[in-house]
Amino acid sequence: MTIYSTNEWDQLKKVIVGVPEYAQIPPMDKSLRVINYADRHSIEDINVGPYPKQVIDESNEDLDIFVNFLKGEGVEVKRPNRVPTGYYNYCPRDTVFVYKNQTLAAPMSLRSREKEFLHIVEHLGNNFTIAENYQKDDMYDLDCVGDSEKLALTEVAPKFDAANIIRANDYLLYLVSNSGNKKGAEYLQEFVGNDVKVKTLEKVYSYMHIDSTVAFLREGLLLANPSRIKSRDMLPHPFNTWDIIWSPEPVDIGHYPGYCNSSKWINVNLFSINPNLVVLEKNQEPTRKALEAYGIECAMLPLRHARTLGGCFHCCTLDLYRK
Ligand code: ABU
Numbered sequence: 001m002t003i004y005s006t007n008e009w010d011q012l013k014k015v016i017v018g019v020p021e022y023a024q025i026p027p028m029d030k031s032l033r034v035i036n037y038a039d040r041h042s043i044e045d046i047n048v049g050p051y052p053k054q055v056i057d058e059s060n061e062d063l064d065i066f067v068n069f070l071k072g073e074g075v076e077v078k079r080p081n082r083v084p085t086g087y088y089n090y091c092p093r094d095t096v097f098v099y100k101n102q103t104l105a106a107p108m109s110l111r112s113r114e115k116e117f118l119h120i121v122e123h124l125g126n127n128f129t130i131a132e133n134y135q136k137d138d139m140y141d142l143d144c145v146g147d148s149e150k151l152a153l154t155e156v157a158p159k160f161d162a163a164n165i166i167r168a169n170d171y172l173l174y175l176v177s178n179s180g181n182k183k184g185a186e187y188l189q190e191f192v193g194n195d196v197k198v199k200t201l202e203k204v205y206s207y208m209h210i211d212s213t214v215a216f217l218r219e220g221l222l223l224a225n226p227s228r229i230k231s232r233d234m235l236p237h238p239f240n241t242w243d244i245i246w247s248p249e250p251v252d253i254g255h256y257p258g259y260c261n262s263s264k265w266i267n268v269n270l271f272s273i274n275p276n277l278v279v280l281e282k283n284q285e286p287t288r289k290a291l292e293a294y295g296i297e298c299a300m301l302p303l304r305h306a307r308t309l310g311g312c313f314h315c316c317t318l319d320l321y322r323k
Helices: 030-035 053-072 182-192 285-292
Strands: 012-017 076-078 096-099 102-105 128-130 165-168 171-175 197-201 214-218 221-224 243-246 271-274 277-281 297-301 317-322
Touching: 012 053, 012 271, 053 076, 053 297, 096 182, 096 317, 165 214, 171 182, 182 197, 221 285, 277 285, 285 297
Parallel strands: 012 076, 102 128, 171 197, 221 243, 277 297
Antiparallel strands: 012 317, 096 102, 165 171, 214 221, 271 277
């Protein structure tokens, strides 16, 4: 089986599931300052260095449960190499974009993540491209610190994490935010060609990644985070014509003291096995009810450090083959 996937919901056949070993907060550099910590005036209390052992061990336990569930659903599971990196191998979603049989190592927003794709490269097939990754200081704008109207990335070169994109066959939705600039959307459009349309989502969420803001569930149905998408008009066409499940408030699972890399909206960061079955963090009962009303069954699985490490089930996966 090779690589093929054009949307977020077709029957899953092959996937990479991240690993927590060697996860660390890297030494501060300009990219980390403006992308991860733009909302903090002081960064003195950031715990640079490896995550606590408890976080790694419990994440391994939870990911093993997830992997066994996937295998039970007939899904082939690959894992990144369990080796040190500049950041982590927990969120393969962030680093590589998959469309049809093509894989693209994204021009990652954080300098410390530039080479992360190397730890999954053996699973990325023959049609693999590495985007040029510009990382000089003029790529990053310190004025964004404390000002969510200003974005961390300038427009001197294309720059985005692959998790700034979700796929719906002939349309891709790309979040312009601290982890993806407008030039990145242009680059993506060129990469996928003119038969596919890249639509941008702007001024809804200045922090990282799209997958706690919108989830595509099947053709014509999406889950939206109402704290960021206030009305359907904020979505570009054709998504503003889709049926929308307005996500219930998440149940906040908290985070390890002193370590937090995501908002509480991990209930939107779900992962589809097929159009009728998703994996949802196990405490998200209100979201489960909302999805079940649309005939979508939810496998309720633990991921205790989703907020600590900055990713729930969509973030910590990379679907390689959907039928
Ligand atoms: N890595 C996704 C985090 C998104 C959020 O904090 O909502």
